[in-house]
Amino acid sequence: MSSHKNHPYHLVDVSPWPILGALGAMITMIGLIKWFHFYNNNLFLIGSLITMLIMYQWWRDISREGTFLGLHTFPVTMGLRWGMILFITSEVFFFISFFWAFFHSSLSPTIELGMSWPPQGIIPFNPIQIPLLNTLILLTSGLTVTWAHHSLMENNFNQALQSLILTVILGIYFTLLQAYEYIEAPFTMADSVYGSTFFIATGFHGLHVIIGTTFLGVCLLRHYKNHFSNIHHFGFEAAAWYWHFVDVVWLFLYISIYWWGS
Numbered sequence: 001m002s003s004h005k006n007h008p009y010h011l012v013d014v015s016p017w018p019i020l021g022a023l024g025a026m027i028t029m030i031g032l033i034k035w036f037h038f039y040n041n042n043l044f045l046i047g048s049l050i051t052m053l054i055m056y057q058w059w060r061d062i063s064r065e066g067t068f069l070g071l072h073t074f075p076v077t078m079g080l081r082w083g084m085i086l087f088i089t090s091e092v093f094f095f096i097s098f099f100w101a102f103f104h105s106s107l108s109p110t111i112e113l114g115m116s117w118p119p120q121g122i123i124p125f126n127p128i129q130i131p132l133l134n135t136l137i138l139l140t141s142g143l144t145v146t147w148a149h150h151s152l153m154e155n156n157f158n159q160a161l162q163s164l165i166l167t168v169i170l171g172i173y174f175t176l177l178q179a180y181e182y183i184e185a186p187f188t189m190a191d192s193v194y195g196s197t198f199f200i201a202t203g204f205h206g207l208h209v210i211i212g213t214t215f216l217g218v219c220l221l222r223h224y225k226n227h228f229s230n231i232h233h234f235g236f237e238a239a240a241w242y243w244h245f246v247d248v249v250w251l252f253l254y255i256s257i258y259w260w261g262s
Helices: 017-038 042-067 074-106 130-153 157-183 192-224 234-260
Strands: none
Touching: 017 042, 042 192, 042 234, 074 192, 074 234, 130 157, 130 192, 130 234, 157 192, 192 234
């Protein structure tokens, strides 16, 4: 049977990664619940390892299809662009729910909260200390990822490499500072609705920073291996869009929760 096709679309080959990825995610979540209830993280670590191995192999296959097999034609990349746009739109609404919960409680604090915001007994973070530093870090990373994008479009390999390395380092630095902030926090997730909304919003944002840093790290590796050209680099563009989304969400978090909410 001939493998020749008379259309520009990519009919995906049978792959084991979707079902195995779903199983890995399920094991990770069951392990997380087990860790919370029985203080044993073995299953969580196994699930995380399975998920990371599948991520590596799935990303490898997609990179191979787009770079070496030529399957990511113009119609395919347009579909990928729309997919990424819709994904980021869904993420926007995901974070809107957290802001909704925060403003619902903060704009009209109930008698159980002492009719004040922050509630009685809560010592909020100083917004001009670590939160401001993290804001500067993310804004700088937004500049470096834009620098990388322009360098790619100008076929400047070294500048794209240097700026991508800087962006990944800044992402890791942000995560370390947020971990330090959590360790030193004078309140917990159990401390009224303030603690719940603070940790759920900033925690999910921190998770998105880790995902974005991983995404950019993969792009860094692919760029080092010459996978991108000035006209064919949507993998990097998707990572850059995601990173700018993470930056914008942080600005809203900083202004509303750290600055106004304190």
